Every structure is written in C-alpha cells, then in structure tokens.
Amino acid sequence: MVDLHADSLLIGRDLTRRSSVGHVDLPRLREGGVALQVFGIATSVPAGMNIERNDPPGFDLIGFAFCVRLAQGCLGGPPARLAAQVDRLAALAESDPALVWVRSAGDLERLRAARERDPRTLGALLGIEGAQSLGGDPDALDRAFASGVRMVGLAHFFDNDYAGSAHGAAKGGLTELGRRTIARMEELGIAADLAHLSPAAIDDVLAIATKPVLVSHGGVKGTCPNARTLSDAHVRGIAATGGVIGIGYWKEAVCGTAPRDVARAIRYAVDLVGDEHVALGSDYDGGTTVAFDASQLAVLTQAMLDEGLAETSVRRVLGENALRVLGATLPRN
Numbered sequence: 480m481v482d483l484h485a486d487s488l489l490i491g492r493d494l495t496r497r498s499s500v501g502h503v504d505l506p507r508l509r510e511g512g513v514a515l516q517v518f519g520i521a522t523s524v525p526a527g528m529n530i531e532r533n534d535p536p537g538f539d540l541i542g543f544a545f546c547v548r549l550a551q552g553c554l555g556g557p558p559a560r561l562a563a564q565v566d567r568l569a570a571l572a573e574s575d576p577a578l579v580w581v582r583s584a585g586d587l588e589r590l591r592a593a594r595e596r597d598p599r600t601l602g603a604l605l606g607i608e609g610a611q612s613l614g615g616d617p618d619a620l621d622r623a624f625a626s627g628v629r630m631v632g633l634a635h636f637f638d639n640d641y642a643g644s645a646h647g648a649a650k651g652g653l654t655e656l657g658r659r660t661i662a663r664m665e666e667l668g669i670a671a672d673l674a675h676l677s678p679a680a681i682d683d684v685l686a687i688a689t690k691p692v693l694v695s696h697g698g699v700k701g702t703c704p705n706a707r708t709l710s711d712a713h714v715r716g717i718a719a720t721g722g723v724i725g726i727g728y729w730k731e732a733v734c735g736t737a738p739r740d741v742a743r744a745i746r747y748a749v750d751l752v753g754d755e756h757v758a759l760g761s762d763y764d765g766g767t768t769v770a771f772d773a774s775q776l777a778v779l780t781q782a783m784l785d786e787g788l789a790e791t792s793v794r795r796v797l798g799e800n801a802l803r804v805l806g807a808t809l810p811r812n
C-alpha cells in the first residue's frame with residue numbers, strides 16, 4: 480500500500496512508538512501493510528481556517544503550535560518549520576534501519592526488493608503543502624530538493640506568490656514564479672501535487688505539465704461537491720497526464736468518514752477515468768477526523784471489494800498506481 484499524504488511529522492508525538500492517539504506511527508503503518516508513506520509538510524495555516532476563503536495568516540496556527548511545545552522551528556517562519564520536519568524524518572530514518580527514505584526511482588526499486596526480504600521495510604517520501612515554505616530566494620526549490628523534498632503542492636490554505644488556493648481570497652491561477660517552479664520541479668524530479676490548488680491553478684498546471692501529476696489527498700465532486708474536491712473535468716485532465724488522484728478518508732473529501740464513503744469516491748473516479756488513475760491519500764494526522772487509523776487499513780480494502788471493484792483494480796488503487804507515477808517522476812538515482 481502507498482499513502483500519498485499524512486501530516487504526521489507536524490505533530491509532537493514520537494513516531495517510533497505505537498500510540499493510540501492520532502492515526503500514524505511506524506508500528507501502525509507496518510501493521511496496516513503500508514509500503515510507502517508520503518509525509519506532507521504543512522508549515523502555515525491561518526486561524527479560522529476553512530475550505531471556502533482564507534487570507535494569508537495573521538495569526539499562524541502552525542507557528543503557534545510549534546511555539547507552544549517549544550519545538551525547533553518556532554522562530555523563523557515557514558522555512559524553519561519545513562527544516563524542522565525534514566530533520567524529523569532524517570532522525571526517524573537514522574533510528575530505524577528498516578525505514579527507507581525514498582528520494583529516487585532507484586530507491587523505490589530498493590524498497591521493493593527490501594520488502595521481499597523483510598516485509599517490515601517501510602518507505603517514506605517527503606512532500607510540502609504550500610510553496611511559501613520554500614522561502615523567497617531563487618534557489619529555494621533546489622535547496623528543498625537537496626534536503627530530500629520530492630513532492631510540492633504550490634499552495635495550501637491561502638493564495639501565495641506561486642499559485643491560487645482553492646481556499647484563497649482570489650483563487651487565481653499560477654503566477655510566473657509558479658510556472659517557472661513547475662518547470663524546475665520537472666527538471667529536478669519533484670512530483671507536482673495539485674491538492675488544495677484553485678481550479679484556475681489546476682487548469683494552468685495541466686496546460687504546462689509534461690510529466691504525470693497527482694493529487695496527494697482529495698476527493699471528487701461526483702460524490703462530494705465542495706470547494707476542496709475535483710470536478711470531473713479535472714479528474715479527466717489529471718488522468719490524461721498519466722497521473723493519479725489520492726482519495727482521502729475525511730469528511731470534506733468524501734462527505735462521510737466510513738470506509739464505504741471512501742470506496743464510493745474511489746469507485747466514482749475509477750468509473751470516470753479507469754482504475755489506473757486512482758490512489759489513496761489519507762490526510763492522516765492532518766486535523767481531520769478519520770474513522771480508522773493506519774493499522775486498520777484492511778477495512779478499506781474490504782470496502783472497495785464490497786463496492787464491486789475487481790481485485791486487480793484494488794491492487795492498483797492501493798499502491799501500484801502511486802508507485803508508477805512516482806517512478807516516472809522522481810530522479811533516476
């Protein structure tokens with residue numbers, strides 16, 4: 480299984496220990512059969528955050544949370560909070576020899592081979608939510624790449640210098656900087672994540688993308704119409720790049736929290752564009768309410784079978800599709 484988005488590096492919990500709080504830690508990922516977890520790094524959300532309309536934070540909830548627990552990254556703004564979360568994954572990879580930090584297509588192959596020898600082997604990949612985390616200088620993206628970031632969503636809950644957010648004030652398209660950033664991401668081998676982008680920005684990315692793009696966590700308007708979910712046209716556009724849509728497990732993504740609600744959204748997308756363009760994107764530990772944690776993911780497999788999906792389709796959605804897109808996007812080695 481591959482999960483395209485969990486925010487677990489953001490929270491203070493020790494991820495090496497099994498907890499009953501939240502959704503993800505290394506023991507629970509292993510119990511649930513996860514092979515690769517993408518950790519999305521969020522650095523900045525406004526107080527009063529909602530999916531309809533937000534201004535850039537005056538009072539930043541993530542900054543506040545870091546300072547309350549006196550965490551590294553309390554001072555220094557979004558780039559410092561990005562660095563702190565990169566350091567957390569580095570420390571995890573250091574402490575757990577069966578954790579593979581995936582930074583290349585070669586690493587994906589090594590992960591696959593290692594899992595055949597030891598099924599406890601777990602992969603982790605870093606993404607970011609909102610390019611404001613990069614900082615303002617022209618080398619910011621290259622520096623993030625050097626630190627191990629392999630997936631970038633240009634905007635999160637508010638419009639920024641790169642792109643309009645689905646939840647922003649103006650909800651515009653890509654800026655010139657955003658366009659240049661997408662092109663540079665393709666050169667470096669960083670996957671473009673369209674989650675949280677405004678419809679105009681999604682149109683703009685689809686118009687210029689030459690590699691498969693993905694939505695790390697989201698839903699479809701076909702089963703859950705709201706500002707956070709994708710239109711049929713965008714689902715088709717993403718599929719046309721060879722990309723995938725990671726279906727989430729929370730209320731604003733699938734209009735429910737039961738495994739059945741997730742399976743219905745998956746089924747809808749599979750019926751629309753075929754079973755090669757749908758994947759999983761939990762949004763675990765992202766301030767979301769989810770009915771099952773990473774150790775209980777078998778409920779989702781069962782729900783997909785109950786929804787009438789063939790076993791080959793279920794396997795693709797569970798992980799094969801996401802691995803295909805990452806394999807086509809990441810640097811060779």
Ligand SMILES: [Zn+2]
Nearest residue numbers: 608675696765
């Ligand atoms: Zn998110």
